Amino acid sequence: MEAIWLYQFRLIVIGDSTVGKSCLIRRFTEGRFAQVSDPTVGVDFFSRLVEIEPGKRIKLQIWDTAGQERFRSITRAYYRNSVGGLLLFDITNRRSFQNVHEWLEETKAHVQPYQIVFVLVGHKCDLDTQRQVTRHEAEKLALAYDMKYIETSARDAINVEKAFTDLTRDIYELVKRGEISIQEGWEGVKSGFVPNVVHSSEEVVKSDRRCLC
Amino acid sequence: MHMPAEQAFWCLVQICEKYLPGYYSEKLEAIQLDGEILFSLLPRVSPPAYKHLSKQKIDPILYMTEWFMCAFSRTLPWSSVLRVWDMFFCEGVKIIFRVGLVLLKYTLGSSEKLRSCQGQYETMEQLRALNPKIMQEAFLVQEVIELPVTERHIEREHLIQLKKWKETHGELQCKCPPRFHGAKAIRDSEPYPHGALEPSPSIILPPGATLSPKGRKSKPRKGAPKGPVTAGHQANGPLPEENGSLLEPDSSPLHRSKESLSSQESEDTYL
Numbered sequence: 001m002e003a004i005w006l007y008q009f010r011l012i013v014i015g016d017s018t019v020g021k022s023c024l025i026r027r028f029t030e031g032r033f034a035q036v037s038d039p040t041v042g043v044d045f046f047s048r049l050v051e052i053e054p055g056k057r058i059k060l061q062i063w064d065t066a067g068q069e070r071f072r073s074i075t076r077a078y079y080r081n082s083v084g085g086l087l088l089f090d091i092t093n094r095r096s097f098q099n100v101h102e103w104l105e106e107t108k109a110h111v112q113p114y115q116i117v118f119v120l121v122g123h124k125c126d127l128d129t130q131r132q133v134t135r136h137e138a139e140k141l142a143l144a145y146d147m148k149y150i151e152t153s154a155r156d157a158i159n160v161e162k163a164f165t166d167l168t169r170d171i172y173e174l175v176k177r178g179e180i181s182i183q184e185g186w187e188g189v190k191s192g193f194v195p196n197v198v199h200s201s202e203e204v205v206k207s208d209r210r211c212l213c
Numbered sequence: 214m215h216m217p218a219e220q221a222f223w224c225l226v227q228i229c230e231k232y233l234p235g236y237y238s239e240k241l242e243a244i245q246l247d248g249e250i251l252f253s254l255l256p257r258v259s260p261p262a263y264k265h266l267s268k269q270k271i272d273p274i275l276y277m278t279e280w281f282m283c284a285f286s287r288t289l290p291w292s293s294v295l296r297v298w299d300m301f302f303c304e305g306v307k308i309i310f311r312v313g314l315v316l317l318k319y320t321l322g323s324s325e326k327l328r329s330c331q332g333q334y335e336t337m338e339q340l341r342a343l344n345p346k347i348m349q350e351a352f353l354v355q356e357v358i359e360l361p362v363t364e365r366h367i368e369r370e371h372l373i374q375l376k377k378w379k380e381t382h383g384e385l386q387c388k389c390p391p392r393f394h395g396a397k398a399i400r401d402s403e404p405y406p407h408g409a410l411e412p413s414p415s416i417i418l419p420p421g422a423t424l425s426p427k428g429r430k431s432k433p434r435k436g437a438p439k440g441p442v443t444a445g446h447q448a449n450g451p452l453p454e455e456n457g458s459l460l461e462p463d464s465s466p467l468h469r470s471k472e473s474l475s476s477q478e479s480e481d482t483y484l
Binding site: 044 | 341
């Protein structure tokens with residue numbers, strides 16, 4: 001079984017196809033960068049523990065989604081059960097930046113009655129010479145939607161940790177303040193105190209889901 | 214695959230238009246519908262796996278989208294992909310369903326296996342990292358052949374799930390053509406006799422090369438079921454050539470598949 005965690009947050013990663021969603025997640029969860037990455041079909045899953053304070057670990061369940069338009073009907077069903085999201089665009093692809101609005105509208109329409117804490121991620125920042133979106137305009141857009149903005153590179157491992165851990169911290173603060181709460185039938189935030197799903201035909205394994213603090 | 218680019222292209226066209234119509238359309242309704250069909254067939258193959266997936270509310274599209282859309286080419290080891298695709302070209306989508314059911318059965322089919330996937334996420338992880346043993350060519354093909362899931366079962370479930378779909382989602386937005394279960398069904402559906410067309414080779418033979426008396430020209434080396442576009446490549450013979458070539462890459466005059474194709478008009482062509 002996994003190490004002990006205080007909460008489990010489900011995050012979703014969205015954005016146009018080829019902006020680098022899968023590569024960013026792989027860098028974060030597996031610590032490596034694949035030169036060749038096949039397009040995601042449907043949805044994919046990753047997980048990692050993040051220590052936000054000494055002894056306080058959060059388990060991140062990261063849902064990777066296919067960016068292609070045709071998969072939208074499948075992927076949009078999973079916005080609802082996410083507490084946080086990374087909205088990616090590619091700084092060398094102006095179109096993917098222009099579509100950020102569309103992605104936000106799309107999620108807004110499908111997340112209710114819950115909310116998702118988003119961070120705007122300008123990806124592939126190692127390709128600065130081919131940049132088509134300035135940091136300034138991205139920051140302006142993020143501000144307009146009340147999001148943080150960060151630039152990352154999966155290839156050079158720039159800000160990848162920070163993008164995920166900052167988002168995790170922000171969500172953790174909201175949970176602590178009671179602005180986000182654990183709800184029955186919602187997968188966004190789970191507590192590590194109790195086993196969340198137990199298979200009925202099996203014995204209940206409680207021992208490794210205790211709280212550390 | 215092991216065929217020239219042009220033939221591979223026409224195989225792809227046939228997959229998209231005849232074998233898996235609607236799979237690559239805008240809303241992916243056909244895939245979602247097949248997910249429901251797959252799930253509804255699961256109790257007859259593995260009740261524990263069905264019970265487990267139902268309990269954890271794991272939507273079929275979470276695990277079967279890549280399986281079905283890529284016809285397992287991203288999931289299985291290459292040797293198994295080749296076997297599965299041979300069967301798939303011959304028999305149609307039934308093979309894809311059977312492979313999916315076999316993988317579910319051997320991944321989630323016993324309480325011992327379920328012990329390690331108590332949560333939804335753990336279950337998804339198991340289905341993402343399948344045990345290589347169950348994907349191994351000999352084992353998988355044997356299981357697929359023996360699995361008692363027929364075209365009729367699939368068609369029956371298709372009607373049931375389609376009705377449910379219309380109740381919950383409304384009419385299908387994608388008006389896709391009917392699905393053909395394999396090479397024979399495709400061939401039978403073509404309105405003209407194959408022999409009536411003149412061969413129109415698109416691959417130029419080197420000078421001096423002679424054609425066989427049967428007029429077999431740019432023959433597919435593998436099970437390339439032919440649609441109208443490539444029908445001109447077909448030989449004049451009455452034999453279901455696409456299947457013959459599937460079994461006999463160099464197509465000797467002996468078509469081994471003749472018996473099995475013509476002798477059994479039941480719901481299953483071979484299996």
